[in-house]
Amino acid sequence: MADSFLGEELLTETNHEILRHLDTCPVCRADLAGRRALREGVQRAFHRAPELGASPEFIARLRNKLQDTAHQGSARRGVRFPGWWALAATVLLAVALGLAYRGRDRITATGALARVAVGDHRYCALQFRLAEKPISLEEAAQRYGAAYRVLERLPADDVMTAIGPAHVLERHACVYEGRRFAHIVFTYRGERVSLLVTAVDGSVTPALPGETLPHLTSPSRIDGMSVVSFRASRQMIFFAGDVVQNDLLMLAEAVGEPLYRGLAATESAGARRRSLGRVRSKISTRLISESEQLRQRSRVSCSIVAINEDSGSMRQPYPILHNQ
């Protein structure tokens, strides 16, 4: 403790106790004085010993070497990153990282939602094992919004795709993992296939139809099921089933356009006009051309939907968001 006292490593209270003791104890005072003298003696001897000192030549040589190294380092930094360029690069990097991060969030959100949709398809359409009993679309419309009512009639009970018919078996609203879906079950290509529509907020896909990239975010199959998805104005639409992905894409293309228009019709007239105006302004030959090229190349693409402009709609592309 005496050494710690000399080294000022003790608590203030302990120091005070030692000082009080030293007032009355000449033996400890002498001991402490001896220790202090020894410390100071060693320190003094160490600093005075000529054999331990550095030569002036070494000090100067090392100093110059360090200075040269420092200047070379700063020179290299200067060539690579002059001030304005470093600033610009930093801003660009920050923007790129921000966009990448946003993109990753969208991908993650859409992918997670697709997994829930596949789960609903599996446990509702195939195994009939939902924790919560499904309700009718009309009841869902009364409780949760008019969009559910649209799905009572859209798509039609019998749909003809480019590769064969699909027939609606069941329409209802159900909940899986806390998310509510409008659920339409088809028989298609000898399998049960689900059309699942769920309301989304801006966190899933922030862009309007027609102005976004066809962000294909998930693997081609999720939990053993093919999945195709696209975004309506306020909903995410999934097709899920154990069929070839391209077959599922054909069904999505056959069903998507009327469904998209029907869901859009549930919005207020003002909102729809704003939406259509924005969509119209965003349509470009380049987008259509790129969509066609993509379609020819991979057989999965955005589809071009014919809409009669005179009747309040227009020829409008909407993105089919699917999984490669």
Add this chain to the structure above:
Amino acid sequence: MAQKSAPAAADPAWAAFEAEALPHLDRLFRLAMWFERNRSEAEDLVQETMMQALQSFHRFRPGTNCRAWLTTILQNVRSNRRRARGRSLLVDDPDDRIGHATPFVPPVPQELTDGELLGALGRIPVVFQEVIVLCDVEELTYKEIADALAIPLGTVMSRLHRGRALLRAELGHRRQSIVSGPTSETTHGMPRRS
């Protein structure tokens, strides 16, 4: 050798390093010289230490003890060098034996020369020399010593206690031996150098 001074003002990084680190160069060399006991090796050690310090100076937090920071780098460089040469600081752990090695500490003589003090310090095991030098000479705190040597705080305190006892004993015995004539060079059966 002429010193370069003009570019220093234009390079704030160098200016900061020059102001914070270079004043400790002489003390750092003394430390290296004490442990290496060889001028050439001490110069290599200090040069490598300072080069590393320069390259990682952005990690130094202004306002903290720069000498302690440099000492930590020096100890790291020293450890790496010894490891590369296949040498360890200790043949065995003297902490386990030293308690039995200092049953009696004779009084430390009042008048001691620098040579006697440094001679006695040099005769105790290196692990105790290290903590005594870092604490009493370099005035590092226990925490800074623990960081520099990469040992627990409690080990620093126990080594300091035992090392000082050994030093006092060495000084007392040394003075007695001078008075009564030459005797054995061994110190409590402990190795002087690893």
